[in-house]
Amino acid sequence: MNYVTVTDQNGCFTIDSVQINASSTIILDSSNVNDNVCGATPCVGDVFVLAVGGTGALTYAWDNGDFGQLTTLRCAGFAFVTVTDAIGDTAVFSFRVTDIGGPVITKSKTDISCFSACDGVARVGVGFGTFTYLWPFDGSTNDSLDGLCPGSYEVRVTQTSTGCVTSDTINIVEPLQIASSFVPTESNCNTSDGQIIAIVSGGTGPYSYSWLDNSLVPLTPAQTTDTASNIGSGIYNVSVTDSRQCSQVIQTTLNDIGGPSIVLDSVNDVSCFGLCDGGIFVTTTGTGTLSYSWTGGSTNEDLTNSCAGPFTLQVSDVPGCKTFLQDTINDAQEIITSLNIVSIPSNSSTCDGEANISVSAGGIAPFSFSWSSGTLGSSANNLCTGVNFVTTTDVEGCFVIDTFNLNPGNVIVLDSIQRTNPNCNTCNGRINLFVSGGTAPYTYLWDNGDNTDSTTGRCSGIVEVTVTDNAGLSESFIFTLSDLPSPNFALNGDNVSCFGENDGKAYVTVLSGTPPITVTWLSISASGDTASNLPAGIYGVEVEDIFGCTAVDTIEIKQPTEIQASFTFQDANCGSSDGSVIAQITTPGGFSPYSYAWFDKDTLALSSQTTDTLKNVSSGVYFLSVTDNNSCSELFNANVNDVGGPTVTLDSLDNESCQGDCDGAINLTSSGTGTLVYNWLPGSLTTEDLSNLCAGNYIISVTDGLGCVSIRSYDVLPADSFDLNLVRTTNTTCESTFDGAIDLSLSGNASGFNYVWSGPSGFSASVLDLNGISIGDYNLTVTDQNGCFDTVSASVSFNTNIDVVAAGDTFLCSSANSIFISAIASSNASVKYTWYDTDGFIYGNLPIAQVTPKEGVTQYVVEAAAGLCVAYDTVQVTYSGFVRADAGPDREITKGDEIEIGGNPTSLLGDSTFWSPSTGILTSTAESNPLVSPSENTTYEVLVRDPFGCFAIDSVLVTVNPLEINDGFSPNGDGVNDGWQLPIVEDYPNILVDIYNRWGQLVFSSVGYTIPWDGRYKGKDLPVGTYYYVIDLNDNTVEDRFLTGPITIMR
Structure with missing residues (x-):
């Protein structure tokens, strides 16, 4: 029961009440899991659950679509059930189903080192055999998973030989965040007598402490326990480090006793997520006019128009007493929606797409929904192709807009991604992709050549992937990776204590960044987070984390103003102690009051002279040491001359030419009574003039013959440095x-x-x-x-380095539809390949490209890009095309004849030819159409080679017929065939022809056979019959020069 009392301005009131009943929590009462049997088809695992609690009847919905308390046909893995009561309250329970006979898993882990470090490691081990691993968290297939934040991580181990699966989970935990409450003891106004005790929890004890001021500068003296003592009012921070070296900086405040009063009236949280309309309203009282200082710089009493966050108010009164207030403006809950696309438009010209939306978290109900199609309500069924949006608005007027793209057809849809941004200056980003739609399975091609559902080793920038389904349909998605930030640190310092000293300090306090952190001081030789022994000046420091992320800042170390003095002199009478010097400190110089100490030329103290006046002294060189209230000292030279002493005139003074050159000079002219004696300080030189002087003060004492002294002081100035x-x-x-x-x-x-x-x-x-x-x-x-x-x-x-080397140039002599060319790139970042030819045609984004070369020379370029860095190489493919080789048609010759062989033409212009064998070739074997005269049947081959070395071969058969010898004639005087004709005579002019009858008697003989035989012997016709010839070709180049055979006379 809850009550409310309403009172009016007259004090009249009424009381009302309302009963609020807490809903009963849905809890798991019992469950039973029957594991799957390894190799069973279909799977035979099942899970039965019984839940109790909630309001009214409970319903059960399983992740595989089963409804009711029992889910069946479960394979190895996790089964999830959502239990919902009558008023919509839900609870989700999970159960592990494994394979009976599956691999036995040994689990190990390394929990997170520090709160929010996300450096946990999960590992699994199995026995002998071959196994595959799958971590559904990001799709990894290794036996371990690293870089983990707190959570439960499922692993599935499959035995390759059997296909049996064992699933299990590993829980990664992190230490509690280091936190602290504080017990303050207020200080008296403007007095450092306060105290703060830190009561630390979380992390892993024991703890070490370092107390810091509002600028995160360590307190002086250092406060390194759980208690900061002897401190005044203000804003303080304590850096707490636990035994694991985990650190946390926690802020608190300390008020003055009797300081201003601050009453918190109200805190207005931000009305809608991300807006800056919050405020903190207070009422303050105190002595005199109060001043205000809020976190963020506001100086008003109330803080208005502020974003969400923690704020500190400091209120100071006229006496300087301070009081602090700390409070937080909370952000509104972000409205989280769940958009469900029911159907996409049937085609690009029809607006019949359907979607619905619900609020899963945040905002204040009831909610209203407005679709880009004009529909109001949680669902719309008139959505068109392309980009659509829906605006969700809660009762306070806070809203969120969801944009989605509808494409007709069975398209590939991006369900979700897991994105890991790269660290600064590194390329260790990762994207895991989850898609649906289209026709599974899918193939993936990322812009760097990765070909799974994830891409790794990515730099910051644009990342593109093309997903292709089993039907050949593709969809491209573009994502952006951003660098994680550089370290954040505070740079503070201690000024130099006295002018010209080098006891300044600068120190770094690292506020954020991934350890280990390296601090580098620029232009000075210092290491670590503190640079000491510094003179006044400007100093730079660079802070770098483990990933190479850097941040740079500078600080100026200052020094007090120099103590300066002027002097009034009273010269002494020669030989008397009646001189004096009065010093006057010029302003501003050092910090008053000042103390004085006088010294003689040998720096012996004149103990009786401790004021600003040196009295009753003779001529000589004196020094005055002035010490201010800050214990800073300055030494001055004050010289007392004798009245009537020598005259000393400065002729010239040369300062140093360059710093450290020591080429200064002092030239004097002196006069006086008797012999003059010179004595210089420092160095005790006794010449009138000095040379080769370094920058500095030089004092000369000139004494005449009467003992009277004149003293002069000169400054050789250093060069402008x-x-x-x-x-x-x-x-x-x-x-x-x-x-x-x-x-x-x-x-x-x-x-x-x-x-x-x-x-x-x-x-x-x-x-x-x-x-x-x-x-x-x-x-x-x-x-x-x-x-x-x-x-x-x-x-x-x-x-970023990038280098790419393409495979060697290629020569093609035969026709090929396509060939593969390749390249290998080396880089310290992820590489994206692009192949293209000189015409700009792109051949793909992989290390290997398939190309179809044209006849002639084609140059292909591979471009390897690592972020903004690009390297190129080329592959030259030479395709000669057709090489012509034509040996011509087969030929026949009579033995001993010559003939030209080859085609018309034998080869193309510019190609070379070579005939073989060389036997019987009367001209060059390199001629396109040589003359041949083989003695027997011969096949000649011609090899034609083009300028690229490609060749073709053809052949021709030359058939050699025997010499034609007529075997008869009819010498009957009819004018036809009356003589024995020998055509070969034309080829063998020295032929010897003999003819014999059948008894071997020579009946005809001729050399040259210029007159054919007419069948007569000794003027008479020979009888019809057979005779025999013996022919000598009388040519040694012919292998068979002797021919024999019968010849018949017919009448």
Whole structure:
């Protein structure tokens, strides 16, 4: 029962009440799991549950679509059931189903080291055999998972030989966050007599402490226990480190006793998530006019129009007493929606897509919904193709807009992604992709060549993936990865105690960043988080975390003003002690009051002289040490001359030309009674003039013959000096880009500088700082107007390297539909490949590309990109096309004849030919159409080779017929065939022909056979019959020069 009392301005009131009953929690009463049998088809696992509690009847919905208390046909894995009561309250329970006979898993883990560190590791081990692993969290297939935040991580181990699966979970936990409550003891106003005790919880004890002020500067003296003592009012922080080296900085405040009063009237939280309309309203009272200081800089009494966050108010009164108030403006709950696409438009011209939306968390009910199609309500069924949106508004007017894309057809839909952003300057980003729709299974092609549902080793920037389903339909998705931030730190320091000293300090307090943290002081030799023994000046520091993320800041270490004095002198009478010196401190110099100590020329103290006046002294060199209230001292020279002493005139004084050159000089002219004696300080030199002097003060005492003394003091000034230091170098993004930088600091009182830079490839410049430069070694000489110079050197490297080497050039002599060309890239970042030819045609984004070369020479370019860095290489493919080889048709010749062989033409212009064998070739074997005269049947081959080395072969058969000898004739005087004709005579002019009858009697003989035989012997016709010839071709080049055979005379 709850009550409310309403009272009006007259004190009249009424009371009302309302009964609020707590709903009963749904809890699991009992369950039974029957594991699956390894190899069973279908799976035979089942789970039965019984839940109790809630309001009214309970319903059960399983992740596989089963309804009721029992789910069946379960394979190895986890089964989830959502139990819902009558008023919509739900509870989700999970159960592990494993394979009977599945692998036996041994689990181990490394829990998270520090709160929110997310460095947990989960591992599994199995026995002998071959196993595969799957972590559903991100799809990893290793036996371990690292970089884990708190949670429960499922692993599925499958035995390759049997297909049996064992599932289990590993719980990764993290230490509690280090927190603290505080017990303050208020201080008296403007007095450091307060105390704060920290009561720490969380983390892992024991703890170490370091108390810091509001600027995160360690308190002085250091406070390193759980109690900060002897402190005044203010805002304090305590850095608590536990035994695991986990740290947390926690803020608190300490008020003054009797300080202003602060009454918290109200806190207005932010009305809608992300807005800045919150406020904190207070009523304050105190002595005199009060001043206000809020976190964020507001100086009003109330804080208005503020974003969400913790705030501290400091109220100070006129006496300087302070009171603090700390409170938090909370952000509104973000409205979290769940959008369900029921159906997509049937085609691009029909607006019949359907979707519904619900609020899963945040906001204040009831909610209203407005769709881009004009529909009001939680569902819309008139959605068109393309981009649609729905606005969800709660009762307070807070709203959120969901945008979604509807495409007709069975498209591939991006369900969700798991994104891990890269750390600064590294490429360790990762994206895991989860898609649905289309026709499974899917293939993936990322812009860096990865081909699974995840891509790793990614730099910050745009990431693109194309998902193709089993039907060949594709969908592309684009994502963005952003670098994690650089370290955050506070840089504070202690000023130099006295002018010209070098006891300043600067120290770094790291507020955020991934350890280990490296602190580098720029231009000075210091290490660690503190730089000591510093003179006044500006100092830079760079803080780098384990991932190479850096942050840079500078601080100025200051010093008090120099103590300066002027003097009034009263010269002494020669030989008398009646001189005096009065010192007067000029302002502002040091911190008054001052103390004085006088010394003689040998720096022996004049103990009786302790005021600003030196009295009753003779001529001589004296020194005054002035010490201020800050214990800073300054030594001055005060000289007392004799009345009537020698005259000393300065002729010239040369200061140092350049710092440290020691080339100063003092030239004097002195006169007086008798012989003059000179004595210089420092150094006790006794000459009138000095040379080769370093910068400094020089005092000369000139004594005449009467003992009277004149003293002069001269300052040889140092040259106008400058200090040149390297502040930082910025590496180029890529090995070949021009975005490096060199930053220098140049301080001092010199002027008129001239800058001369030299660098790689003849680089030169005439400025102090360099920007837009390439990698390499650089040297700078800085010369001032006096010709004094200093030098500095710096090297610029690169952040991302990329190199790509393509496979060697290729020659193709035969026709090929396509070939594969490849390249290998090396880089410290993820690489994206692109292949294209000189016409700009792109062949893909993988290390291997399939190309179809054209006849001639084609050049293919591979572009390897790692972020903004790009490298190129080329592959030249030479395809000669058709090589013509035509040996011509087969030929026949009579033995001993010649004939030309080859085609018309044998080869194309520019190609070379070679005939073989060479036997019987009368001309060159390199001729396209040689003359041949083989003695027997011969097949000649011609090899034709083009300029690329590609060749073709053809052949021709030359058939050699025997010599044609007529075997008869009819010498009957009819004018036809009356003589024995021998056609071969034309080829063998020296032929010898003999003819014999059957008894061997020679009846005809001729050399040259110029007149054919007419069948007569000794003028008479020979009888019809058979005769025999013997022919000698009388040609030694012919293998068978002798021919024989019968010949018949017919009439």
